[in-house]
Amino acid sequence: MQSMKGFEEGVEFLPVNSTKQVEKRGRRRWVLLAALLLGLLLLALVVGLLVWHFQRRDVQVQKIFNGYLRITNENFLDAYENSSSPEFLNLARKVTEALKLLYMEVPVLGPYYRKSAVTAFSEGSVIAYYWSEFSIPQHLEEEAERAMAKKRVITLPPRGRALSNFMVTSVVAFPTDARALQRTQDNSCSFALHARGKEVTRFTTPGFPDSPYPARARCQWTLRGDAGSVLSLTFRSFDVAPCDGQNSDLVTVYNSLSPVEPHTVVRLCGAYPPSYNLTFLSSQNVLLVTLITSTERRHPGFDASFFQLPKMSGCGGSLREAQGTFSTPYYPGRYPPNINCTWHIQVPNNQNVKLRFKYFYLQEPNVVLGTCSKDYVEINGERYCGERPQFVVTSKSSKITVHFHSDHSYTDTGFLAEYLSYDSKDPCPGMFTCGTGRCIRRELRCDGWADCTDHSDERNCSCNPSHQFTCKNQLCKPLFWVCDGVNDCGDNSDELACKCPEGTFKCTSGKCLPEKQKCDGKDDCGDGSDEASCDTVSIVTCTSHTFRCQNGLCVNKGNPECDGETDCSDGSDEKNCDCGLRSYSKRARVVGGTDSESGEWPWQVSLHARGQGHVCGASLISPTWLVSAAHCFVDENSFKYSDPTKWTAFLGLLDQGQLTATGVQKHELKRIISHPSFNDFTFDYDIALLELKKPAEYSAVVQPICLPDAAHVFPPGKAIWVTGWGHTEEGGTGALVLQKGEIRVINQTTCEALLPQQLTPRMMCVGFLSGGVDACQGDSGGPLSSVEANGRIFQAGVVSWGEGCAQKNKPGVYTRLSMFRTWIKDQTGV
Template identity: 50%
Template sequence: MDYMDSGLRYTPNSDKDWDTSVQFLPASDHKKLEKKKGPGRVGAVIGVVIFAAVIALMTGLLVWHFHFRKDVRVKKMYSGSMRITNQVFEDAYENSNSSEFKALAKQVTSQLKAIYSRSPQLAKYYVGSTIQAFSEGSVIAYYLSEFRVPVGQEAAVDNAMSSMERLVDKEQRTLHRPGNSLVLADVVSSALDARLFSSSFSRMFKFSEHTKTNHIGQIQSPGFPDRPYSPNTFLQWQLRADPNHVIKLEFDTVNLEEDCKNDFVKIYDSLVAIESRVMEEMCGYYSPSEPLTFLSSGNVMLVTMATNNKKNYPGFRAKVSQVRRGSQGTTCGGQLMGEKGTFSSPNFPNYYPPRTSCQWSIEVPAGKAVKVSFKKFLMSEPGQENGKDCRKDYVEVNGKKLCGEHPDGAVTETSKTNTMSVVFSSDASYVDRGFSAEFEAIDVKDPCPKQFQCKNQRCIKSELRCDGWNDCGDMSDELNCKCSSDSISCKNGLCKPMFWRCDSIDDCGDGTDELNCGVCKSGEMTCKNNKCVSEKKRCDGRDDCGDGSDELDCERASGTTCTDLTYRCKNNKCISKVNPECDGTQDCDDGSDEENCDCGRSMFKTSRIVGGQDAEEGEFPWQVSLHVKGYGHVCGASIISPRWLVTAAHCVQEDGKTSFSQPGTWEAYLGLHTQRKIGSAVVKRNLKQIIPHPNYNTFTYDNDIALMELDSPVTYSDYIKPVCLPSPQHDFPTGNTVWITGWGATREGGFAATVLQKAQVRIINRSVCNDLMGGQITSRMLCAGVLTGGVDACQGDSGGPLSSPSGNRMFLAGVVSWGDGCARRNKPGIYTTVTKFRGWVKEKTGV
């Protein structure tokens, strides 16, 4: 019987051994129950009643203790593998129905029983084992073992199983072993993921695929792509390659439920689900542009999929092929010589294989030193996300271990001689994309000519020193600085951009930038109008602030008084909750706060490109590229409905040469990612009408917003979706992180970007921003500054979106208007505040 195929159902042995942890209750002292003179008949009756009650209670306790408590057992499953060194692999071992398979499987299960018998903790709870598969090397056996463990004893059994190798060694050294006993080595064992043997599974499927040279196979979830995968189902695909080959698994689609607790795919570097051999766990929706290619360490791989009873999605599809060991992508290391060169982890930019180790020996001309810069560094896995404790996957440079995730170019190492050793090592579990690096020969005496050398050996432009930005990555360019007049002088010696003052975030690290901000005293709250009131007056039902902000986010059954800050439902009742719209909870009695919520969500998982500015395809599906016909990209816009776009009014102003205000001048590209690359996901539309705001001021950029109607509605897809429009009361607090996107110039005076760019920015205090911008900020403008920008970064584009995350959706906080059109450092960007125009947008578009 196969555990997986049978739903892992086994009945425990009916042994009658008492649990050694059970304690018997002490017998009662009979002398205390002897009749004594004095109480009389009533006393005797009371005594008999008490005696009977005590006996009944003790009987109940004993029955519970020895009957019910003993039967409370949990199923524990362990998976593992072991190498049989005195056997040679036969092709028949691939077929679980062959007599050869069954004979060897019987021998392995018998020996497993003997191994478990060496541990008293395991022997009494052991139910049985099944052999899942065999593979080459001499012969590797993959097994599942079941135990029925009393509640409270699980940890003891886990501990006993962790010493499986010692138990095997004990069994192997037994003097009276039969002559045909198997010789075992390389024993691996771990508790099976409980989700893989859930009692809720109604169906279980097992598939096998043996790849061949020059053949590409395919595996996919049942029904893909025509119908969603089935609920409450467990599936597994055992993949094999020929000897001296490894398996290449390449996903072209992964579209599952977002939460891995519900539906997931797990990949193992094994033929059974051994947790210490898991390579990756996936759920959610991955962009087709994101490489999802895995290599096994040997010639086997297991793909598992588990689904629950709700929300079924299209599933996955992947190509399966074999690659000869030693070919490109499977190897790494070697001798590198010369003035400069590049190298990377195996299979980069795809996932490197597990259980891999290699070394590069780098040599540059005599008299020079070696400098290695890591352009990409993605070596994170569960247990070492912070990159400090490199006990798992790592890169070692001159004895120093590196791991985790690091921004592009932030990791640099320099040698003291003309040689350097770089070692790459991956353990048996969880893989990542790895690294790409370049080496160059440098002058030991002047490693950064005409530049500033960071403490981490990185070279940056001299003018970036003491400008408030951490360009080095280790803050060394911002230490011991004399701050300019337009910067904040932190007490700890750091300089910070003035527009980070009073944004409720301690940028200095010592609170200097948040001093003298009009913040209220301890025990007081700051109202939206900057008035201070006692914390005790918050949510007391009275408007103590004068603008109602002390009565926001209050839990009360009765209705809330409507103010400019409260959310108004469709039935004209108001609620005090801040930003209730589309948060997944119905707060309005009429449910209007959860209407029209198919917006602001990217179908794909968030990109993991660290420090890069390229957006992933489909990451901002509301982004539009506005082209002037015959010219190309000029402005950005945002989708708010199948027919309407929002952009900036200054984009559609006449300039004497081009009629920008005329719909016939423009064409809109929706779903575009790379300029001049019009793929199947891209939709082109002409415009029917353009409606600039009637009060737009061409000199001050006040009311800088316009609407565009498409000549025909678009159908939403993974790459074309609307952004959520905020209610007039939606709050975008100072200090909040938001995103700007566009194809703007990549440097001041430079050319437009080819690939859609993204940058994280932070909303800036309005009064601080107004001071910085010479009093030009109106109430209809919002300021935001670049947090991570490089000196050449020119993220954003006129008319494009300022996208603000709220829950798992994005709201249109602003429209790119003016200011740092090319991201000049220490100058915030100015955006049109969309909340101020919500009524106008609805009046003109109905959205």
């Protein structure tokens, strides 16, 4: 009761009429309680965030670093090549002890060090290659990487008596993908090879070529040469899984015996044609080749070889003639990493020096454009790198110095340059001088074609109105480029006069309609062109401009077949699309010519007539059918060309001098079907179908090309490739290696004006009115290859006829293949 009294004495009684005060007191209590709860919640949140933050800081990340160091007071022993020898194990133990001492002196490394292992030794005095493992707090990860990448010298403390005479310098390491880590117990796919004398040593992926390389594996090849040598490595055949991101199967070559990124010479995936330059050099007597497989796809792998050659004592030198040439070491092979070359060029005293780089390939991955921080050529204080067209550099005196630098990593083909002396008052005697210093023939000035890379030959011109159009920017362009849908002037002035008024749409016929009538599901143009290319695919009335599905319905999308998107409700636009793809990407940079690569045009066929060799070309459209030109099979008094037994078809062929090369298939013809309407005077309907006696076997160099639908459009200005073994010049001789040339579709109206009364709707003009690139005798029957959606290639035409070869204003004429799609289907079922 006493406590109750105490309690009662502390209570304040309010008058009855003070009800509002009573209520107010009650609310304040709940507010205080709510505030207290909220405060507790905020406190818990802050504590939680702090706990999360510090826990996050304590998250440990496993880091593997691959590196190398130099032991300066040891001589290399042959026993060091054997990782099981006592000598190797003893020296490796010293290296790992030294590394541990080094890491303990670095605060960001010492507490988190786990272990190290030596993987190899090489000359110089002795270079040790190793990996070190750390478990580092996540927030220190970047700081640890910087510490490891800093070159250090190990200073051994007195307590390290066993290492007191062990001198180590140049200790450096870099983060490594854990997949690339070499573990001592993982030697099932590890190989050590040493070059002997001048012999070539061959090695392949396990199982090559009869079975695929191992799935989800890590393989490595340690390549060595004698002291004082460098290694030349060549991949003679290369086919691994296609490049598709971080999990690709990957072959990497290192200018080292440790897989450190700064010493990467090349990374390879996918497939390469045999003729592609896959030769790489080292800067010392070792290379490391690794294969990391992340997939289970079946590919044969690679066949490689290497040999040793003496190390260059130096490169560059003094050039004192009035003119000459020079190049990077081993050009047109790839230059080695880690070299410096300097050329001091001097011409007669009263002349200046002009350098012309004919070929220039100093490309390196992950280099910001224009920085030239890795491989470069330096002239007059300016650096040049990357991949450049022909360019000229001049001096203001009779002397010039050219310096070439290659770092430790990725290498390229390099450059080929020529130098000459010239009079600064007349740098191009009898010729036109480009703004870049390049000399071109005077007749190329103001011809509508940019022969100077800076377009200086086409500026300040007076255009010839009979065959040239004057752009607003004063450039001259061929008349046939006007209104072809391509901005050839650069300011679009060649296309401005061709447009309908703003807010309207121009039909193929030239008729202008309100924009709202485009893609409204109705044929307002009358020719279907307003419904032919719409963003949203819909069913429309069938016209000559629409694609007809197998179910009879038509869609308004332009060129929908085999573009990777299903546009027909029955999926027929994506059926029978096993065509128009090549195993090898168009990655070759052919030096000094237009030779094709093996497998670049796998549908190209060479037709040999008995006793005459190559006569015509053809294209493969299915395992048993070829397309060619009907005029190839017109009989003459001396030879019955229409007889299929007189012909042999060679598939997968690149060089006419190598008819029995690996991959080439030889086939006899079963029958020849020339179009019944073919006219051997006008060359109208110039198309023929050839059936093989036995089906072709598809391979990396034998594949079919896609046939275009009847509504497929190849617009004016579109780039298309013509290929063949025909004459390389009018009246010349045929080519041995398959030739390729990029040409453009020419507006049909322009072509009809150039070749009056000679063209029919079944013909198309492709080429350049300036001449220079064209099909010629012996190319007849070959394909026009057009790269369409997703890199798939369609055959636009068949080489048919022309007036001469590559003459001005005389473009080549080709059979328009889309006009014959129904006939081909009826005859072959394809």
